[in-house]
Amino acid sequence: MELFSRNVAALWIILLEFLLRSVAEEEVLMNTKTETSDLKWTTYSRSKPEWEEISGLDEENNSVRTYQICQADGSSSHWLRSKLIERRGASQVYVELLFTMIECSSRSTHHRSCKETFNLYYYQSDTDDATATHPAWMENPYTKVDTVAADFLLRKGGEKKFNVKTLRLGPLTKRGFYLAFQAQGACMALLSVRVFFKKCPALTRSLSVFLETVPRSLVQEAVGQCVANAAQPGPNPRPPKMFCGEDGQWVDQPTTTCTCLPGFEASHGELECRACPVGHFKMGSGPGPCSLCPDSSHTGEMGSASCACRPGFYRAPTDSPDTPCTRPPSSPRSPVPQVNDTSLTLEWSEPLDSGGRSDLTYSVECRMCSAPRGPCMPCVDGVNYRPSQTGIQGRRVSIWGLRPHTTYSFTVMALNGVSPLSLQGPAGETINITTIESVNCSKVTATESSLTLHWNTPTQSHYRILQYQLRYCEKERGSEENSCHFMESNINEVVLSDLRRATQYEVQVRARTLGGYGSFGQAVVFRTLPDEDDSSSPLLVTGILIAMGMLLLIIVIAAAIYCIRKQSHFKDPEMSDKNGQYLMGQGVKVYIDPFTYEDPNEAVREFAKEIDVSCVKIEEVIGAGEFGEVCRGRLRIPGKKENYVAIKTLKGGYTDKQRRDFLSEASIMGQFQHPNIIHLEGIITASCPVMILTEFMENGALDSFLRLNDGQFTPIQLVGMLRGIASGMKYLSEMSYVHRDLAARNILVNSNLVCKVSDFGLSRFLQENSSDPTYTSSLGGKIPIRWTAPEAIAFRKFTSASDVWSYGIVMWEVMSFGERPYWDMSNQDVINAIEQDYRLPPPPDCPTHLHQLMLDCWQKERTARPRFSNIVSALDKLIRNPASLKITAQEGAGPSHPLLDQRSPLTPTSCGTVGDWLRAIKMERYEESFLQAGYTSMQLLAHITTEDLLRLGITLAGHQKKILSSIEALGIQNKTPGNVLY
Structure with missing residues (x-):
């Protein structure tokens, strides 16, 4: 009931504020x-x-x-x-x-x-x-x-x-x-x-307060301030602004970044910041509401930015204030030892209580005791652990380097992120182990083919000897695998038979108990007795001759194999796969999808270089990306020249999946090294925010750059740009990489007009922003329809051939100076037109050879399309023969298909004003210049010249040509004053 009353009161306040705003x-x-x-x-x-x-x-x-x-x-x-x-x-x-x-x-x-x-x-x-x-x-x-x-x-x-x-x-x-x-x-x-x-009345809106404002002009800018308990983020915040019209009405919504401070939430329709109630908190500034305190935490006052942990519960230093409080785990259960020689394997079960955390690790403490129940002291440095002594992720550890016949005390402890904060110390389970005493042979009786061995029984009394194992090797043959043999015995004596005469044998013995095998004792050398005619045996010469023959045969076979392999090394390294795509042979790098790694972070570490945050200085924000802001900054690595870089940042509050998706682009870019592929400088993951650093491209995206410089580049310059893009895509296709989102908006241009393929973050997860509608296929996922091949739209069949189709659209974008493909058609109309074999017409002044290359890229059968290597060769031929670029298509850019004939032609009557006409030909940026110069009606444009356009500040030759051509097409005639229509 209380919540309902608060909501009704808030609605009344919003309605009253709206009525006050509506009355000047x-x-x-x-x-x-x-x-x-x-x-x-x-x-x-x-x-x-x-x-x-x-x-x-x-x-x-x-x-x-x-x-x-x-x-x-x-x-x-x-x-x-x-x-x-x-x-x-x-x-x-x-x-x-x-x-x-x-x-x-x-x-x-x-x-x-x-x-x-x-x-x-x-x-x-x-x-x-x-x-x-x-x-x-x-x-x-x-x-x-x-x-x-x-x-x-x-x-x-x-x-x-x-x-x-x-x-x-x-x-x-x-x-x-x-x-x-x-x-x-x-x-x-x-x-x-x-x-x-x-005058505009005092107003509170969007957590900003604006005082009563008297308009000084048609629209008066008013500067406000944040309401109580609100502030603007950032080091240099701009004050809230709003515009007061001369009619005393506030115009539009305020421009403000005011947000409630930590511990406060917006209420009453963003008219005030209210303190979080008891038992609630709000961690940071922002628009979000207050939240209940996490588990095992509380707050006893209003306006709290965090909740304190209850007694016995803690937060680790890496935990954020909005995570529940947790406690150390209980002891590991049921440790099971297995002694083998002077090594030990310990296994145990996980604790009954993990403390509410998932970062459970284990550590082992070793102490060496003078007797099974005597005093103990820390183990010496010679004891080793696998995988480690601390920070163990699994529930098994191997320990070696122990002393024989020695009692050890091992304590297995369970820890998590808050264990260091507990005053009681980690909980552990202790087990005592005694290693086995070594055994040495002491007596021997030898014959020509046997040895009778005897050894003393170990003196340890806490283990019963179950069996002995004896290891004997021919000393002359060293440690060859077939020269050593093992034999078991239940008593402290054994007879070794079938031995070689006059041969030395190295013998070792060890004992086995319930705790496992002990260590082998000291190696002792014994010799069998010789026969009477050992030096004159003819078998020795025969054996040597057989060995030499075997060695010669092995050398001949090895030489033959080497020749065969050397001939095969010089074969054609390109091999065709079952889809008709070519893969490079040995020595050519192939793209590795970072999402094939079990741990995607491993791909980041392998392909991207970590940079210290102190080497980077952010200067300004230049845009916004899918995951956060895009900035321009400087990178200064010791020993290298300082240079500009583009910095993509990951906004706060991200999930693990968002972090992986963000860094996946670095894992992809880090595998590419080509002058027409955007270069990855490195990443910053050791501090916040997480960043990706790439080379800085001064002229930005290709589509907006071309629209800004409409008509300023010659065909040979445009072909040079296209050649660079094709070269980069040829490199990617040879690495078996499919881009999937090739478009002019994803090509970046530097100060030398070098074009580089970029935006690899969307090549796996195909998405677009809301300003460019997408068609959602039946198989799921969003596809940029205007740039995508038909088979990719229908069946999500993305290959290098579908990238070639997209490259044809990029060619059309470049030759039309950033015109939108298929103009204002809907996505469904584009799909229908392509199915009916419609293809985009040549842009104005487009060389015929270039438009034919576009049509080749738009072949319906993907196997009929050229490869990027063919495209690079074709563009090189055009560059070497500039005269071929003077042969232009006669058809201008525009609809030439029944599905597209939806726009009426421009006429003086259809363009009622000069502003309407300029907007129709996309030259609206010059509307104010025309009106200030007195061109207030369409009839006044009849005799305008190039000199007139220069006086208007229109210096781009392409824009002059488009304006004069449009005036000529309109067929405007100069009227006498008596015939002018007002």
Whole structure:
């Protein structure tokens, strides 16, 4: 019920504020109705009668002081002048006149000079110095306001009607002014004169307060301030602004960035900032409402910017104030050891309580004890851990480097982001482990083919020996895999048989208990006994000869394999895939999609260089992107030259997905190195805001750059731009990369007119801004229809061939100097026209070869379209033969298809004004220049010349040509003054 009452009150306040805004305030400077004594205005006349002050009745039958006059002859002027009226800072004032006028035909002394009008003048002065003779009683120095005619005339026996006229005076510049009335043959009564000016009332809107404002001109700018508990973000905020019209009405919405301070929310229709109630908070400045305190936190006062954690709960330094408070986790459960030699593997189960956090890690503490129940001390440095001793993500750790027959105490602790804040320390689970004593062989009995070995039993009593393992290797053959053998025994003795005579063997023994294997003991060398004729055996020579033959065979086979591989190395490196696209062979870099990485951040680290934020200085904001602002700045890396960079920033409050999508563009750009591909300088992710730094392109986007310089470039220059774009796309296609959003708006131009392909953030997630409508396909996702190939629209089949179609549209944009493809057609009309084999006509003065290349790019079958390598070659031929660019198509840019013939031709009657005509030919930027030069009607344009256009400030040759051609096409004829239509 309380919430409903607050909402109703807010609605009433909004309605009342709107009504106050709709009514302009008036400040009265003079009103004769309120005068109680004689007015005593100055009159002047060379003949009788004169203006006479008498008492009369107004339209409400109230007694007022009036002036009246009834002239018999209109040959002379009769003047009436008011006293000085202070203007009080107003530059425009209004005069409301209430008067009656007698019809000439009803007057007894009717004369042909009788008039039913009078004149109103005013005279400005800084002092009240008017006298009976000064200023002179003539039109100059007075300023004429208007000739006032009566709407209602009094006639004999007729109804008495009053005339009310409101006239505007201005501009006023001096301290005050006099009103002067001139009658020349009128019979009238001036019942009342009210002088006032209008002002915009005080207003609160969008958290901004604007004081009462008097308009000084047609539109007066008013500077306001933020309401209480509100402020503007940024280091150099601009004050709120709003415009006051001369009619006393506020114009449009205010320009303001006022937002409520932390701990306050906008209320009552953004008329005030209200403190957050108890139990609520608002973290930062902005338009958002107050929120309930997160879990395990509270606030006991109003206007809180954050909520404090309850006892036993904490926030990590990296947690934002709007996250719930959490606590350290409980102990890990059920640690299970497995001892092997002097190494240990520990596994455990996760804690029952994670503390409400997902950043759970583990650490292991090692202590070495003198006895199973004796005192312990920290382990020595030789103990190693895999993956690590602290910050363990999984629930398993391997430990090696332990001493044999030693008791260790291991404590496994669970930690999270708030564990360091707890006074109780991390919770852990402890387990004691004793490593196994090593075993050494001590006795041996040898024969020619056997060894009988014996060793002492380990003295440790806390583990029962389950088995022994013996390892023996031929010493001459080193550590070759087939030279070592293992044997198990349940007792401390073993017989090794089938050994080689007169051969040394290296022997080691270790014991196995319930805790696992211990370490091998010290290696001991034993030798079998020799036979009687060991040195004269003929088998030795035979063995050597066999080994040499085997070695020679291996060398021959290796040489043959090398020759085969060397021949295959020089084959054609290009191979065709099943779709007809060509992939480069070894040695050519291939694009890697960063979203194929299990962790997209790994792709960012691999392809983008991290830059320290101290090397970057942001100078100004130059635009806005999908994720935040785009700025211009300077990059100064030690040891390198300082240069300008473009900086894309990620606005605050982003999600993990938004951060990944934002940085994915850097992961893509970082893989490209080409003079016609925008160059990635690096990224900044270690501080806020997250930034992507690219080379700075001084001339911005290609489409707007061409529109700004319409007609300023020769065909050979335009072909050079197109060649650069095609070269960049050839590089991308050879890397098996499909752009998907190739358009002139996504091509950037530097100061040397070098064009570079950019905007790789949309190549995976196809989106467009609201100012350029998109067609949503049945398969989902938004597609830029005007630039997209038919198969990509219908089946989302994006290939290098679909990029070629888009490149053809870019060619048309360039040759038409930024004209919108398909003009004002709807997206569905574009799809229908293409399906009916319609293709864009050549732009004005477009070389025929270029338009034919466009048509080749727009082949319906994608396999019939040229590749980018073919396009680069074709453009190179045109550049080498400039004469071919002089052959132009005869058809001008514009609709040439039944679906497109929706626009009526321009005619002098269809373009009612010069402004309408300029807007029709997209030259509206020059409207003010034409009007100031006196070209106020279409007929005045008949004989305009190039010199006239230069005087108007139109210096671009392309714009001059378009304007003169349009005038010629309109067929305007100069009319004589008598035939001009007003």
